[in-house]
Amino acid sequence: MEKPDNLIIIIFGATGDLTARKLVPALYSLYGQNLMPDRFIILGAGRTVMSSDDFRIKMDNAIRTFSEEKAPDFTNISYFLNSIHYQPVDYLQESAYHDLKVEVERLKAGFGTGGNVIIYMATPPNLYEAIARNMSAAGMVSQEDGYKRIIIEKPFGYDLESSRVLNDTLHEIVSEDQIYRIDHYLGKETVQNLLVTRFANGIFEPLWNRNYVHRIEITSAESLGVEDRGGYYDSAGALRDMVQNHLLQMVGLTAMEPPSSLDANAIRNEVLKVFQSLQPIREEDVEKQVIRGQYTASRIRGECVPGYRYEKGVDVHSRTETYVAMKFFINNWRWGGVPFYIRTGKRLPTRVTEIVIHFKQTPHHLFQRVIGHSWGNQLIIRIQPDEGILLKFDMKEPGSGFKVKNVNMDFHYKDLADIRVPSAYERLLYDVMLGDSTLFSRDDEVETAWKFIEPIQNAWKNNPSIKVYGYPAGTWGPEPSNSLIEGENLTWRYPCKNMADEELYCEL
Numbered sequence: 001m002e003k004p005d006n007l008i009i010i011i012f013g014a015t016g017d018l019t020a021r022k023l024v025p026a027l028y029s030l031y032g033q034n035l036m037p038d039r040f041i042i043l044g045a046g047r048t049v050m051s052s053d054d055f056r057i058k059m060d061n062a063i064r065t066f067s068e069e070k071a072p073d074f075t076n077i078s079y080f081l082n083s084i085h086y087q088p089v090d091y092l093q094e095s096a097y098h099d100l101k102v103e104v105e106r107l108k109a110g111f112g113t114g115g116n117v118i119i120y121m122a123t124p125p126n127l128y129e130a131i132a133r134n135m136s137a138a139g140m141v142s143q144e145d146g147y148k149r150i151i152i153e154k155p156f157g158y159d160l161e162s163s164r165v166l167n168d169t170l171h172e173i174v175s176e177d178q179i180y181r182i183d184h185y186l187g188k189e190t191v192q193n194l195l196v197t198r199f200a201n202g203i204f205e206p207l208w209n210r211n212y213v214h215r216i217e218i219t220s221a222e223s224l225g226v227e228d229r230g231g232y233y234d235s236a237g238a239l240r241d242m243v244q245n246h247l248l249q250m251v252g253l254t255a256m257e258p259p260s261s262l263d264a265n266a267i268r269n270e271v272l273k274v275f276q277s278l279q280p281i282r283e284e285d286v287e288k289q290v291i292r293g294q295y296t297a298s299r300i301r302g303e304c305v306p307g308y309r310y311e312k313g314v315d316v317h318s319r320t321e322t323y324v325a326m327k328f329f330i331n332n333w334r335w336g337g338v339p340f341y342i343r344t345g346k347r348l349p350t351r352v353t354e355i356v357i358h359f360k361q362t363p364h365h366l367f368q369r370v371i372g373h374s375w376g377n378q379l380i381i382r383i384q385p386d387e388g389i390l391l392k393f394d395m396k397e398p399g400s401g402f403k404v405k406n407v408n409m410d411f412h413y414k415d416l417a418d419i420r421v422p423s424a425y426e427r428l429l430y431d432v433m434l435g436d437s438t439l440f441s442r443d444d445e446v447e448t449a450w451k452f453i454e455p456i457q458n459a460w461k462n463n464p465s466i467k468v469y470g471y472p473a474g475t476w477g478p479e480p481s482n483s484l485i486e487g488e489n490l491t492w493r494y495p496c497k498n499m500a501d502e503e504l505y506c507e508l
């Protein structure tokens, strides 16, 4: 694999959770594989006043704690840590960026990194515009001496209007091809494998359309609650935090037409076309097509877990959704009439993200079933955990007669013992260093996705009578979400049973 050119990575918000959990451990993994440039500097920046030595100690702990390697090797960690520096910055003070520039120039000269710079915004999103403007005012985004690339983290705005404002502001400072909007789901191996599964195999693509597919279901479930991010989450909710970005991107890759090449824009153009074909949900239909819920206190394996409204940082009267399920259609030749169902939630029974392609049934049932009904074949693409692909199909039960049983053909990435699956951030950071934007969201994709979400946001804002259903923590979400699925006896796929105890009552 190619070694990127020398560079400096400036991380704003470097004292935060994302830098410690994901970014620096991912960069260390790349370093361990000899995939970092020969000369590089990681410059942390934040309001917190600390020395580079203190920051190095913090990052040393972070790497040791959050490394995603199966057998992490820390032998060379001190060499890597030598490349880490820290500069206190008050994000809103223009003068602070002059000090930052002086430090960048000093590091550039001292370590011979050259003028390539990646600017990672790992701060709360309301600071992105100010940081970009101040960097520009300090003359730090000029590309005269090397590329300048900006990475931003979701949420990319909180509605259509604010995402346009954010894009317009960034475009005043840098061009679109310098902006990398990270969606870490796209960094996952199985999401990328979706393209290979579809477009490298002759057997799937001919069936991948309205003639053979009955419905498509995408689930992204988390078993945890909001943890210590209640303050952020209460102002975001599942629709903004998950649906607008991760889930719609998975819809895009599942439903897109074959791209003409693997060029970043060829792929992103096809995803955009899917978003443009989403049948708008009218405000008056939101109640029927979109179910929102909020987890309530419950018992999971004998332990009480608090309801969402009693989490730290959350308003006790909050109506923020921790669960969303929705049904919609894609109005194009491939998918006309095929329902798409997506759902996401916190405090569900397990952590799982999967795409389920439900194929239509055979036109005539010849065989007796051993257990229950068959509702056709399912191809299940497991994004996390235990990445892989599962095909469910019917087989004859051994013995007399023609009794049929549903069985699995199951592929797990982990079975490829000799293949290392890189973490999403590792893959995405490496791609930014190489200037490959295939796995990043483009401005028009983001805005079109917001346009689809907007009527839902408006309906919830303008019509408080639309219910926020409670669901006990550890269950698969509110009961009315089942009524979204069209067809007799059809339900969501439940990868595991409810985790909540039978006795759900809890005094929290």
Ligand SMILES: NC(=O)c1ccc[n+]([C@@H]2O[C@H](COP(=O)([O-])OP(=O)(O)OC[C@H]3O[C@@H](n4cnc5c(N)ncnc54)[C@H](OP(=O)(O)O)[C@@H]3O)[C@@H](O)[C@H]2O)c1
Pocket: 012, 013, 014, 015, 016, 017, 018, 019, 021, 022, 045, 046, 047, 048, 091, 121, 122, 123, 124, 125, 127, 153, 154, 155
């Ligand atoms: N954590 C994750 O796994 C994750 C996943 C997906 C997306 N994200 C996104 O990535 C970004 C960073 O996430 P994070 O979890 O690292 O955030 P964080 O820990 O809440 O904040 C990062 C840093 O930003 C600074 N900061 C926090 N609140 C601030 C405020 N009100 N005003 C000014 N500075 C403030 C703090 O550094 P100083 O006080 O030192 O300046 C803090 O250490 C966010 O936009 C988040 O939405 C995070």
